[in-house]
Amino acid sequence: MAANSCYHCGTDCKTTVIEFEQKNFCCNGCKTVFEILNGNDLTCYYDLESSPGNIPKELRGKFNYLDNEDIKDKLLEFNDDEISVITFYIPGIHCSSCIWVLENLNKLNGGVTTSLVNFPQKKIRITFANSRISLKQIAELISSIGYEPYISLENAEGNVSVIDNTLLYQLSIAAFAFGNIMLLSFPEYFQVDEFWLEKYKHLFRWLMFAMSVPVVFYSAKGFYSSAYKGLKHKILNIDVPIALGITVLFLRSTIEIVLDIGTGFFDSLTGLVFFLLLGKIFQQKTYNFLSFERDYKSYFPIAVTKIVNGIESNIPVNAIEKGDRLLIRNEELIPVDGILITGDASIDYSFVTGESNPVVKNSGDKIYAGGKQTQGAIEMEVISTISQSYLTQLWGNDVFKKVDTIGIKNITDTMSKYFTIAILSISIVAGVFWYFYQPEMVINVVTAVLIIACPCALALSAPFSLGNMLRIFGYKKFYVKNAVTIENIAKINTIIFDKTGTITSTKESNIVYRGTNLNDKEKIAIKSLLRASNHPLSRALYSFIESDLNIDKPESFEEVVGKGIVGKIGNLTIKLGSSGFVGNTENALNETAINVNINNDFRGSYVFKNSYRNGLNDVFAILNQKYKLIILSGDNEGEKAHLEKILPKNIIFYFNQKPEDKLNFVKKLQEKGEYVMMVGDGLNDSGALAQSNVGISISENVNVFSPACDAILDAKLFNKLPEFLTLSNKTVSIIKSSFIFSLLYNVIGLYFALTGQLEPVVAAILMPLSSITIVVYVTILTNFVSKKL
């Protein structure tokens, strides 16, 4: 650990070090957490991991709404007079120390009975005694040690997703039946004409039959319904030959044992279902800590503070009406459009636009939903209801209504159309041939063709290669929603990028000075003045101005709320702040800037520019060879000249695009037959992300924010985007090559079937063999191609 890093959270303490018990802390917040834990014998927290903490945020009054009975009822999982159970989502959970301290909450407050952390989901389930601690106090307690719970409108609406275990049950039944039936069918394969076998084979056969019944009627249910849906939409999907195969297998086997002709194919039948379900399970990869379905409800607060005649009360967000007066505290989100009444508004619209520098607003200005107040409290008057706000209106669009996925064809289904037709015609031709040659063999041959051609290997290659790629991507922090997305990525021919927050980084910004030169003495004076200010822009500029000279203490200092700062150092009177405040008339451009005025003379301005992501030029140069690239930005054209300079020539730019414009733009391209990928980040891209064929959301912190999309890419890996696209293409090629393999197996099987020699033992060997080789083949190849990633 560096000597100067915070004992609690590990950040560099820089200039202000707070010492306490021979330990360094970067801020009072961290020190307080240490004091709390130290006072309760919980310092073990720091032994498990070094500097595991989060910096606690100021939260005066933030959880007041948890005293509101209506809201409480919606949030609590269980509630009676004595005890209650609550589950909180805590984004700050990140290490084993977190688990330890959160599960020892009862040491901090005896009212907590038990607390149980679910680490992958970043959730904590707390049982507490109502008489000793309230819900609000619980929230404040865990916030005070740096684990602020995230409570959003979504929680209140009770959209708790229930984990669907049906597939798991189906698989386990198939596995159970497969294993047992294999054992029971072995004797007849190898011990022909034994006396004892003759005596007991009927018992074995009927046992196998009994075990295969639940497999056929329960485990394989999904295949019938999918085949039926496909046929209804006139699509011959892969489940059609599978369902046909399963049905034929079961009927023929049953008839064989009833008429005492043979043992039947029960082992092949259950094995087939088992392998297919295994593929289905493997294809699913869920990231517990991510959500691909978020809309604004996940971000909006559950309650707001309403002021009526000077009295504050908490009301649920849905109850906001036009004309209400709301109090928005520091770090709170503005839930509806409104007009700023009082207060020093500095609003961070990064949720909406991706732009991280806060926008300063004055009373009387219109403020939009989705912005986050960053300093002090403000009061606003509501001018529209929540669903009619500028931002939330977007969700009324049809794109966000659930669509039936039946119409979407994946790579296997495209293949299976020809496959099914071929199999059906082969079985008909074979039936006709045998009818004239040896009529009693017709049924045997036709059913054998349908059984052996059941495309098990074919159906397995896509789930396993896509599922494996999904895991490899996830391991490399490119989180893809489902297997179909990878196939879709391979079809893309146009890529649209949002600008702010997507190709620019929201974390760092470049500061450029424009105006008449400042001498060292003036610079140091500005820096000294900035030191006293807590505004985020001031702090950014403070660390930007480099100077060896000592910092002076200003003789006078005044912060004019929402405008800037004035101060006097030596013989210099300095004004820093908005253009109106310092008397700058030139700066008409819509830029974020701190303007400088020294001794009543406007000198220039420090302009905050977005810095572009690392490797941006390379990414565009590579992608440009293969795809049509478009930049679609909600911003003004201020950066156009610069972008044209650094990016390849033929990239198309569109500026001043509203969220609906972006959505419609994607729609129009699709109508022209383009296959579009949208890369965006903010809520303003949500429409376009949903409309596009593949929507990728770039996220600085995958745990915190991303709008609904098909894939989430960690912002640090932006430069790897072309490689991910290439790999998706390669995966699809691997699947296609494996199709050749599995067809080869089918040809071998068909030989046995057509010549009327298909014994159960042949099917029992061929079917698992083909499945396993295909799975091994695609797994090895996908791992191999992604080795360089």
Added chain:
Amino acid sequence: MEVIYITIGVSVVVAVFFFIAFLKAVKSGQYEDTYTPSVRMLFDDELVSEENKKNQE
């Protein structure tokens, strides 16, 4: 060889027993969080040592 009825009967019963046990485990949510328990398991010692320390003082 009549014993085969018993052995097969027993083997099926045992298999069914394990199968039901598995279904119960899934239902009770044992497979929903497979990570946290592995970490939690290591903590019990920490708590004990913490209390011991207090006792010694």
